[in-house]
Structure formats: C-alpha cells, structure tokens
Amino acid sequence: MTRFIFRRALLALSVVMTVMALAFVLTRLSGDLAISIAGPGSTQADVEVIRKAYGLDRPVLVQFFDWTRLALTGDFGNSFFFKDKVSNLIGQRMPVTFTLGFTGLAVALVISLPLGILAALNENTWIDRLVSLLVMVGQAMPSFWLGLILMIVFGLQLGWLPISGTGSWQHFVMPAIVLAFTAVPALTRLMRSGMIEALGSDYIRTARAKGLSRSSIIFKHALRNAAIPVVSIAAVQLGFMLGGSIVIETVFALHGVGYLAWESISKNDFPVVQAVVLVLASIYIGLTLVSDILNALLDPRLRGA
Amino acid sequence: MTAILDVQNLAVRFGPTLAVRNASFTVQKGETHCIVGESGCGKSVTALAIMNLLARNARRDAKSIAFAGQDILAYSDRQMEDVRGNRMAMIFQEPMTSLNPSYTIGSQMTEVLRRHHNTTRDLAEQRAIGLMQRVGITAPQMRLGQYPHQLSGGLRQRVMIAMALMCDPELLIADEPTTALDVTVQAQILRLLAELKQELGLGILLITHDLGIVARVADHVSVMYAGEVIETGRTADLFANPSHPYTRGLIDCVPVPGKIKPGEALGSIPGTVPVMKDGFSGCAFRFRCPQASEICTQAVPRHEVGPNHLVQCHLPSRQGGAQ
Numbered sequence: 001m002t003r004f005i006f007r008r009a010l011l012a013l014s015v016v017m018t019v020m021a022l023a024f025v026l027t028r029l030s031g032d033l034a035i036s037i038a039g040p041g042s043t044q045a046d047v048e049v050i051r052k053a054y055g056l057d058r059p060v061l062v063q064f065f066d067w068t069r070l071a072l073t074g075d076f077g078n079s080f081f082f083k084d085k086v087s088n089l090i091g092q093r094m095p096v097t098f099t100l101g102f103t104g105l106a107v108a109l110v111i112s113l114p115l116g117i118l119a120a121l122n123e124n125t126w127i128d129r130l131v132s133l134l135v136m137v138g139q140a141m142p143s144f145w146l147g148l149i150l151m152i153v154f155g156l157q158l159g160w161l162p163i164s165g166t167g168s169w170q171h172f173v174m175p176a177i178v179l180a181f182t183a184v185p186a187l188t189r190l191m192r193s194g195m196i197e198a199l200g201s202d203y204i205r206t207a208r209a210k211g212l213s214r215s216s217i218i219f220k221h222a223l224r225n226a227a228i229p230v231v232s233i234a235a236v237q238l239g240f241m242l243g244g245s246i247v248i249e250t251v252f253a254l255h256g257v258g259y260l261a262w263e264s265i266s267k268n269d270f271p272v273v274q275a276v277v278l279v280l281a282s283i284y285i286g287l288t289l290v291s292d293i294l295n296a297l298l299d300p301r302l303r304g305a
Numbered sequence: 306m307t308a309i310l311d312v313q314n315l316a317v318r319f320g321p322t323l324a325v326r327n328a329s330f331t332v333q334k335g336e337t338h339c340i341v342g343e344s345g346c347g348k349s350v351t352a353l354a355i356m357n358l359l360a361r362n363a364r365r366d367a368k369s370i371a372f373a374g375q376d377i378l379a380y381s382d383r384q385m386e387d388v389r390g391n392r393m394a395m396i397f398q399e400p401m402t403s404l405n406p407s408y409t410i411g412s413q414m415t416e417v418l419r420r421h422h423n424t425t426r427d428l429a430e431q432r433a434i435g436l437m438q439r440v441g442i443t444a445p446q447m448r449l450g451q452y453p454h455q456l457s458g459g460l461r462q463r464v465m466i467a468m469a470l471m472c473d474p475e476l477l478i479a480d481e482p483t484t485a486l487d488v489t490v491q492a493q494i495l496r497l498l499a500e501l502k503q504e505l506g507l508g509i510l511l512i513t514h515d516l517g518i519v520a521r522v523a524d525h526v527s528v529m530y531a532g533e534v535i536e537t538g539r540t541a542d543l544f545a546n547p548s549h550p551y552t553r554g555l556i557d558c559v560p561v562p563g564k565i566k567p568g569e570a571l572g573s574i575p576g577t578v579p580v581m582k583d584g585f586s587g588c589a590f591r592f593r594c595p596q597a598s599e600i601c602t603q604a605v606p607r608h609e610v611g612p613n614h615l616v617q618c619h620l621p622s623r624q625g626g627a628q
C-alpha cells in the first residue's frame with residue numbers, strides 16, 4: 001500500500017512538473033510578453049525598459065528555472081495588474097472556488113446517488129427510463145446556458161437569489177447547482193451501472209440466501225461495492241469542477257480563482273495566468289491521486305498491492 | 306423417516322419457456338438427495354424455486370412445497386426471509402464469487418447468525434471459529450479477519466459451507482458445490498458433506514450432473530430431463546434397476562470399472578435437451594429415446610416400479626409393470 005501510494009505520488013509529481021513547463025511555455029507562445037505588457041502605442045524604448053524590468057531579456061531557460069524555483073516555495077511573483085503578490089491573490093480567491101467546488105460536488109452526489117440507485121432497482125422500467133432521460137437532458141445542457149436560465153427565473157423573475165457577486169451563501173446556490181449539473185450525468189450513470197452489476201452478482205444471491213433484509217442487501221452488500229468506482233470518480237469530478245469553475249464563476253461574477261484566471265487572461269497578467277494554471281492543475285492531479293488511493297482503500301483486493 | 310422437504314408438481318416459467326415443468330421429489334431428514342441431469346435441465350432453477358430466490362422474470366407454481374411439514378409456497382417474502390439462511394441454507398457452484406469481496410470472512414459469517422438469532426458478536430465469532438474448524442479450515446481465528454480474495458477456491462467453499470451451518474439448518478441445498486474445484490478438493494468437500502449429514506441429521510439436496518458423485522454420496526436420486534423429474538428412487542434401486550430410457554442412457558455414459566471391457570466405446574445419448582415451450586405435450590425425451598413409439602406423444606403416466614421408485618414413461622404400461 002505505501003509502495004503503491006509512493007509510486008502514484010511520484011507519477012503525480014512528474015505530471016505537475018510537466019504542467020509547470022507547459023504553463024510557462026504556453027504563456028510565452030502567445031507573443032512577446034514585453035510588447036503586450038507595454039500595451040498599444042508604446043515606444044520601442046518603453047518595451048525595452050519593461051523587458052529589463054521584468055527580467056524578460058534573460059535567456060528563456062534561466063527565466064524558467066527562476067520561476068520554477070520560486071514557484072516551488074510558493075512565490076509566483078507579482079501581478080502586473082493588481083499590484084499584489086500572485087500568491088496573495090490566489091490565496092484570497094481559493095476559498096470561494098473551494099466552497100463552490102465542494103458544494104457543487106455535494107449537490108451532485110445528493111442528486112445522482114439516489115437517482116442511480118433508484119434506476120438500478122427499477123432496471124428497465126419506466127422509472128429507469130425517466131432517469132436516463134433526465135441524465136441525457138442534463139448532459140446536453142451547456143452550463144452557461146443553464147446558469148443564464150436559472151438567473152432569469154430565480155434571480156430576475158422570482159427574485160429569490162442574487163444573480164452575481166460573492167457576498168453571502170445565497171450567492172453560491174445557483175453556481176453550485178449549475179456546477180453540480182456537470183457531474184450529475186456521469187455520477188448517476190456510474191451509480192446505476194455499478195448497482196446493477198452488484199445486484200446481479202453471486203454474492204448478492206448469497207446474501208439473499210442468508211435471509212438478509214432487502215435494505216441490508218441493497219445498502220450494505222450491493223452499495224458498498226457499487227460505490228467504489230463512484231467515490232473515486234467523484235474525487236476526479238471535484239478536480240474537474242474546481243478547474244472548470246472558470247465558466248461558472250465568470251457567468252455569476254463569483255470572485256474565485258476561475259474568475260481571477262479569466263480576468264488575468266484578458267489583461268495579459270501572465271504571472272497570474274501561469275500560477276492559476278499551475279495551481280488548478282496541481283489540485284486536479286492531487287485529486288486524481290486521492291481517487292486512486294481511495295479506490296485502493298475501499299477495495300480490499302487492491303489494499304495489499 | 307420424516308420428510309424435511311416435499312416438492313409436489315413444481316413448475317417454473319420464464320415467459321413462454323418452461324424451465325421446470327413437473328418436478329416432484331422428497332428429501333428425508335438425515336439423507337442426501339441428489340438431483341441429476343444434463344446442463345440446462347432445470348436443476349438450479351428448481352433449487353432457487355424452493356428457496357424462493359428466482360429472478361424477477363420467473364413465475365413459480367406448485368401443488369405444494371412442504372418444508373418440515375409447512376407449506377412454504379404460501380409464505381410471504383418476510384416469512385421466507387426468516388427461513389432462508391436459518392432453517393434452510395444454500396451453497397453455490399461458484400465459490401470464487403459467492404462471497405462479498407468487500408467484507409471479511411468473519412463479518413459475513415457472523416452476519417447470518419446475528420440476523421436470525423439474538424446473539425453477541427463475540428458468541429457469533431466463537432461459533433464461526435468452531436464451524437470453520439469443523440469444516441477443516443486451519444487457523445480459523447486468523448481467517449475471520451481475512452477477505453475472500455485471500456482464500457483459495459476450496460477454502461472459500463468451506464467457508465460457504467460453514468456459513469450455511471451457522472444457524473444450524475434442517476436442510477442444506479448444495480448446487481454443484483464441487484464443480485469449480487479440482488478433484489482432490491472435490492472429494493474432501495463431498496466427504497465433509499456426508500459427515501455433516503450424519504452428525505447433524507441434516508437433509509441435503511445435492512445438485513450435480515455427475516453420476517459418479519451420485520453413486521458415492523446419494524441416498525436418494527431424482528433424475529431430471531427438460532424440466533421434469535423423470536425418475537426418482539433410492540440410489541441402489543435406481544442404479545440396479547434404471548427404468549427410464551434416459552436414466553439408462555446416463556448410466557451407460559459413466560465408465561464403471563469392471564463393467565466396461567477395454568476398447569469398448571462408452572455409451573452416449575445423441576441429441577440435445579429441447580427447450581420446452583407452452584403447448585408441448587407427450588414425452589420430452591421421445592426425440593432421443595431408442596424405445597419411443599406412437600403413444601409417447603401422449604401425456605406420460607407415472608409408475609411405481611418399486612418401493613419409493615417412481616418413473617415417468619410409457620414403457621412400464623406397454624410392458625405391463627416393472628421390467
């Protein structure tokens with residue numbers, strides 16, 4: 001088990017390093033950073049000053065190792081636009097994104113687990129088909145579109161919920177629901193198929209032959225096995241949600257890391273862009289690692305490996 | 306002798322398919338009753354029908370299924386739950402997959418006792434350890450904490466047997482319990498079942514497609530063909546006087562030392578088991594029967610060819626009684 005975790009952690013670390021290199025290279029591919037920072041109408045002399053001031057005149061490899069070295073200590077440099085340390089900016093925005101991500105995942109699980117179980121218990125009946133239909137509709141709905149619909153109905157027409165900003169918990173309700181919808185189809189389907197497989201298995205026949213009650217058979221024996229893939233996919237989904245909150249945070253002007261990413265991309269604030277990409281990617285990679293470990297912890301057959 | 310299980314005219318259908326049509330047999334206390342027949346003839350379905358564990362698309366019908374004198378046909382699901390695993394236990398053909406991979410052996414064994422009897426975890430574990438010892442599992446204390454994947458197939462089947470015995474059942478239904486195991490383990494498990502029957506006065510309904518096993522362990526045999534019990538009787542009588550052409554065919558398929566001359570071909574029954582649909586009448590074996598005649602398309606009577614020896618065939622009436 002420790003060896004398994006060690007191997008996975010090493011793998012995760014190498015992926016993070018790759019992401020660092022990519023984040024660095026991609027921001028530099030978007031053009032001459034000194035020119036874009038200087039902005040239109042600036043003179044050649046201005047650009048040269050900026051190039052020197054930001055250290056962009058040094059060889060690229062030197063810049064990269066410099067950035068990497070500082071990034072590993074948590075220092076991502078200063079934002080060009082906000083006149084603050086990048087790490088502070090991300091630190092301030094992170095709680096919002098985490099709140100959104102975890103709430104979104106919780107909502108997604110609360111919706112998809114019972115739906116998946118319900119569909120599995122009523123396999124091939126109208127209930128099952130109705131659930132499949134809902135899942136399909138959910139999947140076909142783009143999240144910005146769902147966000148706008150919710151805003152119009154609950155924000156503007158009914159006036160129940162605020163449509164933008166970060167002031168109170170009410171601000172998180174609609175974004176969390178929209179975010180949850182991105183995970184509900186996959187989780188529901190996984191829960192359903194896992195449950196159907198478990199319910200048809202030989203050990204469930206044994207459990208029934210033991211005279212166990214229906215609830216013990218469903219919730220103790222079948223769910224325990226059906227939940228293993230769901231739990232690990234949920235961790236991966238959380239990574240998606242944290243990374244993918246860019247669209248939703250932008251739609252709802254929720255001041256999280258996703259919103260920060262959008263702002264800094266549009267303002268060429270490349271230290272922030274680099275750092276956000278790296279942080280979100282690391283979280284995603286970390287959660288994938290957590291998913292693997294959870295999977296192994298839940299499945300006794302993998303625990304010994 | 307008293308019957309622990311008496312099945313009369315059991316029929317099970319899956320839509321238009323008649324998986325079991327007219328199965329009647331009796332299992333006595335302290336006896337091993339074997340159901341034997343080719344693959345697909347309805348053995349497992351018969352066992353599951355008795356336990357009321359059939360798939361949702363199955364329809365069960367019977368004149369009666371008497372368990373310890375009670376007609377369990379009329380039992381509610383709740384009543385049946387109380388019987389299953391408690392007074393009537395079952396083990397299966399697939400030891401590798403019949404235990405839940407996510408729970409320890411101890412948890413799965415104690416669970417059944419605690420479901421049916423008011424007892425503490427400690428007492429349940431004591432009983433589990435005792436039974437594991439009884440069925441030949443070494444280091445039972447350690448096994449309690451192990452997961453199924455840590456055990457071999459033979460050990461898992463022993464665990465299944467020990468688990469089935471947790472509540473001290475009156476009837477044990479074993480559906481091909483040794484088919485998936487290698488020959489030496491197979492022999493050990495069969496010997497174990499025979500001993501348990503003696504010790505505990507257990508009635509055993511043993512399903513197999515292997516006449517060799519029948520000859521070794523059965524007190525009584527029922528031969529099934531295409532969903533019907535076509536011959537039933539004491540093992541000795543049935544082997545001495547097989548009265549149904551199908552039974553005779555089966556016995557001819559088994560190599561018996563001394564009876565078969567070297568170089569002589571083993572018997573085999575040409576053709577396959579037909580799938581029974583609604584509206585079928587007459588003898589299902591007539592397409593493969595060497596003695597089939599006109600009359601075999603008509604409803605087949607049941608004859609008593611000896612004490613407790615019944616056969617379902619037109620032959621005895623054609624020949625005027627037992628042959």
Ligand SMILES: Nc1ncnc2c1ncn2[C@@H]1O[C@H](COP(=O)(O)OP(=O)(O)OP(=O)(O)O)[C@@H](O)[C@H]1O
Binds near residue numbers: 343346348350580
């Ligand atoms: N769930 C089901 N749905 C439809 N048909 C079924 C179902 N279960 C069994 N049957 C049918 O019932 C018949 C008898 O099956 P059964 O499993 O009892 O055979 P068996 O005698 O146990 O054979 P084997 O030796 O292969 O285990 C088969 O023809 C099978 O197709």
Ligand code: SF4
Binds near residue numbers: 589594601619
């Ligand atoms: S009833 Fe006829 S076909 Fe059937 S087994 Fe007897 S003789 Fe053969």
Ligand SMILES: [Mg+2]
Binds near residue numbers: 349350480481
């Ligand atoms: Mg079978």
